[in-house]
Amino acid sequence: MSQNERNKLIKKLEKDRGSTVICYLTSLRPGIPASMAEDQVRVLFDHLLRLPERPVEKLDVFLCSNGGSGTVPWRLVSLFREFSKSFNVLIPYRAYSAATMLALGADEVIMHPFGELGPIDPTVANEFNPKEEGTGRSLGISVEDVQAYVNFIKTTVGITHEDELVQAVGILANKVHPLALGNVERFLAQSRMIARKIMKTRHDRFDDHVIDEIVENMASKLYFHGHPINRSEARKELGLTNVNDASEEQERLLWELYCAYEAELKNDKAWNPGADLQSMSAPSSGGEKEKEYTLLHAIIESVPLMSRYETKRRFREVPIPNAPPGQTGIVEQVLTQEWTHSEASEAEAEQESSS
Numbered sequence: 136m137s138q139n140e141r142n143k144l145i146k147k148l149e150k151d152r153g154s155t156v157i158c159y160l161t162s163l164r165p166g167i168p169a170s171m172a173e174d175q176v177r178v179l180f181d182h183l184l185r186l187p188e189r190p191v192e193k194l195d196v197f198l199c200s201n202g203g204s205g206t207v208p209w210r211l212v213s214l215f216r217e218f219s220k221s222f223n224v225l226i227p228y229r230a231y232s233a234a235t236m237l238a239l240g241a242d243e244v245i246m247h248p249f250g251e252l253g254p255i256d257p258t259v260a261n262e263f264n265p266k267e268e269g270t271g272r273s274l275g276i277s278v279e280d281v282q283a284y285v286n287f288i289k290t291t292v293g294i295t296h297e298d299e300l301v302q303a304v305g306i307l308a309n310k311v312h313p314l315a316l317g318n319v320e321r322f323l324a325q326s327r328m329i330a331r332k333i334m335k336t337r338h339d340r341f342d343d344h345v346i347d348e349i350v351e352n353m354a355s356k357l358y359f360h361g362h363p364i365n366r367s368e369a370r371k372e373l374g375l376t377n378v379n380d381a382s383e384e385q386e387r388l389l390w391e392l393y394c395a396y397e398a399e400l401k402n403d404k405a406w407n408p409g410a411d412l413q414s415m416s417a418p419s420s421g422g423e424k425e426k427e428y429t430l431l432h433a434i435i436e437s438v439p440l441m442s443r444y445e446t447k448r449r450f451r452e453v454p455i456p457n458a459p460p461g462q463t464g465i466v467e468q469v470l471t472q473e474w475t476h477s478e479a480s481e482a483e484a485e486q487e488s489s490s
Contacts, residue, residue: 136395154193161200166406169432170203194219202232207444226250227393240333246366339455407451425451
């Protein structure tokens with residue numbers, strides 16, 4: 136679907152909602168690295184600067200993401216509050232982790248029947264984290280996994296003696312660097328602090344004890360970071376009173392627009408460069424098999440402007456020293472990584488100004 140065709144859908148959604156809509160999506164495509172990140176805040180600011188007035192009466196953010204940096208939601212909520220009298224989030228499908236944090240700060244969250252929120256417990260990565268064997272890639276540590284290990288020792292196994300508990304924690308510290316464990320605690324505290332600050336920006340002001348209960352439920356009591364929260368559970372079990380069902384027309388528009396982005400991001404097609412290289416014939420001139428890809432990681436779009444974050448990558452199959460014959464490895468080279476921006480067409484702009 137072209138930019139102009141998506142604009143027509145966005146305008147229909149704006150008319151139905153009586154709002155200005157900005158679409159913010161990170162790739163859900165299997166195998167593609169994509170997350171909410173600091174560079175996206177700057178791009179969203181460019182879109183906010185193009186709003187017809189400041190503040191607009193009603194700003195809707197069409198949101199779809201698996202999450203990302205825990206500080207991004209606070210920066211975005213602060214910006215959205217600067218540029219709107221009412222800030223809302225529209226969820227057609229998945230808004231996990233940091234995306235859920237962003238939704239916690241909205242005056243209203245409109246959820247499609249297929250829409251999902253998720254827990255806000257962070258997964259922490261730093262230089263002290265354990266490494267994956269073979270690749271050396273730093274592994275993320277789930278805050279809830281660490282807490283679950285301690286609870287398992289104390290509750291399930293029934294170890295309560297201080298010396299035995301110290302020994303159990305020592306076993307964990309031998310596998311995971313103590314500074315990485317300390318970082319886990321710091322990130323959990325930060326996640327809860329940001330969630331509280333975000334919720335206090337909402338128009339339906341909650342008492343502190345209500346906010347604390349919601350944050351505790353979202354951060355620690357769902358047990359599994361991938362737990363999908365539907366709109367009924369969000370309202371009835373988690374106390375998210377800002378969550379509302381999409382109307383019949385909004386359901387249709389939200390899903391049609393999501394499907395357009397799903398096709399653009401290729402969310403329904405797993406990306407596997409290793410399998411691609413294996414299926415290729417060896418070059419007739421000899422040498423190594425290689426293939427280049429242009430990957431789309433994030434989209435930010437409003438009626439005046441379309442922004443895309445893409446990387447161009449080259450993958451090459453190479454022999455592994457001292458490995459059995461036929462066993463190869465893959466070398467990845469990032470050639471370019473950048474945001475590109477395209478204005479609405481002149482015809483579209485003229486139509487907008489005359490309407």
